[in-house]
Amino acid sequence: MLYSFRRCPYAMRARMALAAAGIPVRLREVLLKGKPPALFEASAKATVPVLVLGDGTVLEESLEIMEWALEQNDPLHWAVNPIASSDWIASCDGEFKYWLDRYKYADRYPEHTAEQYRDSAESFIQRLESTLTTFAWVAGSQPTIADIALFPFVRQFAAVDAAWWQATSYAKTRRWLDHWVDSDLFTVVMQKYPRWHANMPEAIFPPPSTEES
Ligand SMILES: N[C@@H](CCC(=O)N[C@@H](CS)C(=O)NCC(=O)O)C(=O)O
Structure with missing residues (x-):
């Protein structure tokens, strides 16, 4: 259940x-x-x-x-590369999620502006972009549990300001996100x-x- x-x-x-x-x-x-x-x-x-x-x-x-x-x-074969995957997931669920929540709900956290929260969240996205420039997927040459665990959160980050997201230089991350969002599995889900x-x-x-x- x-x-x-x-x-x-x-x-x-x-x-x-x-x-x-x-x-x-x-x-x-x-x-x-x-x-x-x-x-x-x-x-x-x-x-x-x-x-x-x-x-x-x-x-x-x-x-x-x-x-x-x-x-x-x-x-x-998503369960390969468990160590690299779990490092990525820890950073997504920890630091990235922390800044993402503040970026999404900036009006509830008036100490800083939405842009400042976005800047903080972006260090995770920059790391992702650099990884996806070297490798096809988050934890290497094939999709793993890390891709699946991360993309729903990156999707939320992208959706806060879709026009801004489309204009960024994060082309590899955009393509990676689009792959998962457009996948048949995601449609089912x-x-x-x-x-x-x-x-x-x-x-x-x-x-x-x-x-x-
Ligand atoms: N660490 C949990 C977090 C799950 C979580 O926080 N889910 C949110 C919804 S996205 C929730 O149920 N929040 C409780 C609430 O809003 O009352 C997991 O990975 O399953």
Whole structure:
């Protein structure tokens, strides 16, 4: 059972891994402003995504869900280069996310301007651009869990000011981001589901017809 929220970047990366692995789950779409009691019962911290396995094990971190999915089945070989991948993911989830939140919601953090927050977030993007100039993908010559874990956050960064993003010199990062956003897997992952309520049958994710094999 996956508790998910369509627009959450952590939930997106978990859904990407589940879809790539071709592991069908029952999906409960939640709203962060009105989380269902069942989510709190499954996980006291009640963030999404949360995956409850058949034996009752609860995975309440997106990375745990990705790793679990790829341990079951990894047809795209995303689990290679775990050390380089985990360094990138730590910096995305740490420093980059910190500045991204301030850039996105600059009105809530009036100490600095949105541009100043963007400047701080940009050091991560500059590092990404330099890596993608040398290598095709974040952790080397093939896509890994790092690409999947990072791109939903870079997508948010790009979307804050799309015109600015398009005019930057980050051509390699733009192309890399476009690749993931335009991918069939992402289309599957971004399908809309009605909000789940208790006693409502869950949707199956990925939908059987589009499930990757
Ligand atoms: N470290 C967690 C973070 C998950 C997270 O923070 N998700 C956000 C939504 S994008 C959330 O559920 N926030 C709780 C809330 O807003 O109440 C993970 O990787 O799964």
